[in-house]
Amino acid sequence: MFKRRGNDMPKDLRRLRPVFSRWMSLRHWRSQLVFWIGGLLVGVVAVLVAKVADGAQALFHLGVAKVGWLPLVITPVGFAISAFAARRWFPGSQGSGIPQVIAATEIVRHNPKGLDRLVSLRVVLGKTALLFLGLLTGASIGREGPTVQIGAALMRMTGRIGGIVSNESALLLAGGAAGVAAAFNTPLAGIVFAIEELGKSFEQRTSGTVIFTVMLAGIASLGMVGDYIYFGHSDAHLQPLPDTLAVLVCGLGGGALGGLFARILVFCNKRLGRVFNGFFERRRILFAALCGLSVALIGVVSGTDIFGTGYSEARSLLGGADTGSPLFGVLKWVSTLLSSASGIPGGLFAPSLSTGAGLGADMHWLLPVAPLGTMVLLGMVAYFSGVVQSPLTSFVIVMEMTNSHNMVMPLIAASVLAYSVSRLICPRPLYHSLSQTFIDEERRMRRSEAASTGA
Known part of the structure; x- marks a missing residue:
């Protein structure tokens, strides 16, 4: 028995040799340093x-x-x-x-x-x-x-x-x-x-x-x-049974509106040429200017601050304050859609989270089944999950940004529910649909180069 064990030791050492070689490799540490x-x-x-x-x-x-x-x-x-x-x-x-x-x-x-x-x-x-x-x-x-x-x-x-x-x-x-x-x-x-x-x-x-x-x-x-929490600490909480309706309301509403946003944005990105015989597809700069004018009209006429990221408004809503307009969520939804469809460089994360906060406040006004801060928090995670269709990322990012660890299960439930609803409206995730445009364009360029080289 002892002899067999002694013969096995070199085999074990041989299995570890690649690990030792890697850790002793200069290339490995250079890669890590990079x-x-x-x-x-x-x-x-x-x-x-x-x-x-x-x-x-x-x-x-x-x-x-x-x-x-x-x-x-x-x-x-x-x-x-x-x-x-x-x-x-x-x-x-x-x-x-x-x-x-x-x-x-x-x-x-x-x-x-x-x-x-x-x-x-x-x-x-x-x-x-x-x-x-x-x-x-x-x-x-x-x-x-x-x-x-x-x-x-x-x-x-x-x-x-x-x-x-x-x-x-x-x-x-x-x-x-x-x-x-x-x-x-x-x-x-x-x-x-x-x-x-x-x-x-x-x-x-x-x-x-x-x-x-x-x-x-x-x-x-x-x-x-320094150490900071993006939207500040949220004191939102849910009672076991009655306030569970808030998860259903925000999950269904946020998922539907998020999926609709994604569906329209994908359409504008890929099929704008089918509208008005391709008028706007051939005049992308004019289309962007009209989108900008529409955003300006929404903000000036309504008197609502729908410009920028919406960070201040979302933070105020989480704290139970009023944004000054009961339609902030809807108007922010439209202005973000116009900004994204225009094709100008800019992200969706912060505007989507502030839109979700506004929609949560609107749903609280229609169906006050939970405190305002709770509905706002659930609206944020639900709408964001509906737009990007990444339920885990949505849940974790909202939890970390608001330090709302006491809302883990409701946030997960609202995020997953919104994701499921959004998939019914926009079957393919937004970012992956938009990425296909760049992949297809690269393929066309590669084929064109190959054809010119062959010629």
Whole structure:
């Protein structure tokens, strides 16, 4: 018996040899260093992007406070300039940025050279500048989606500088997840987002590296702005039986409106050419200007602050305060849809969360089955889950952003219910539908290049 055990020992050691070799490899530690530096860089840049976005919104509100009709002039002009610049000088920067990262994780498998159009230094500069312009002129957009694309681009550039080009898929995944974590100060949400939304590229072999990169991005963000809760602490709670109706009301309503938003946005992205014989498809800049004018009219005529991210309004609603308009949720829904459909660079996360908060308040006014703060919180998670169709990410991000750990089960229930309802209206997730546009465009360009080379 002892002899057999002695003969087995070399076999066990041989099994561990690849592990030891890897940990002693200079290439392994260089790769890890690239991810660590990239994670810290993404965290720092995410904070800078947040500062730029907040400054742009502050300047816009300062101007509107002095000249109430100012949005009627600058908003359509800003939309037109942003749409033109995105199409002419910064192709690949339009929209949220998350579809581009999803497309990049697919394109990198077949044509790594095709990533330059989606995740490059040019895109980083263009996305940041046009995000600033959009918020400066009153667009209902957020900075979180752009931060995901910027994070993926920065990680890819860091990998190239460090000589790590064979694992670009993991770099893109880590950069995008780190962008979410640093933008919202929600590291757990960044990890869940990487698994749920970018799951095709999430491999067991690189999972530890990705998670540690997300943590470093969060640490960098905390080091610059301190520990904070994005929307502040929520005291929302549910009673066992009567207030359970709030989950059903918000889950069904938020899921339906979120699915409708996604369905219309996908239609505008892919089938706008079928409307009015392709008039708006051929005149995208004019379409963007008309979207901007519509947003300005909604804000000025209603007297409701539907511009920008909607952060202040959502935070007020969570605290039980009034936004000044009972239709804030509906108007924010329309203004965000117009801003996203216009094609200007800008994200959906923050506007969707503020829209959900407003819709939760509206549902509380119609069916007061639970306290206002509770309905607002459930509306946020339900509507956001309905739009992006990522129930785990939605639940975790709202829980971390409001520190509402006492609402874990209701938040999960509302998120899953909204996801199920949304899938009935928009069968394919929004970001994946939008990413297909970039994937198809890359394929056409590759075929065109192959045909010209063959000729």
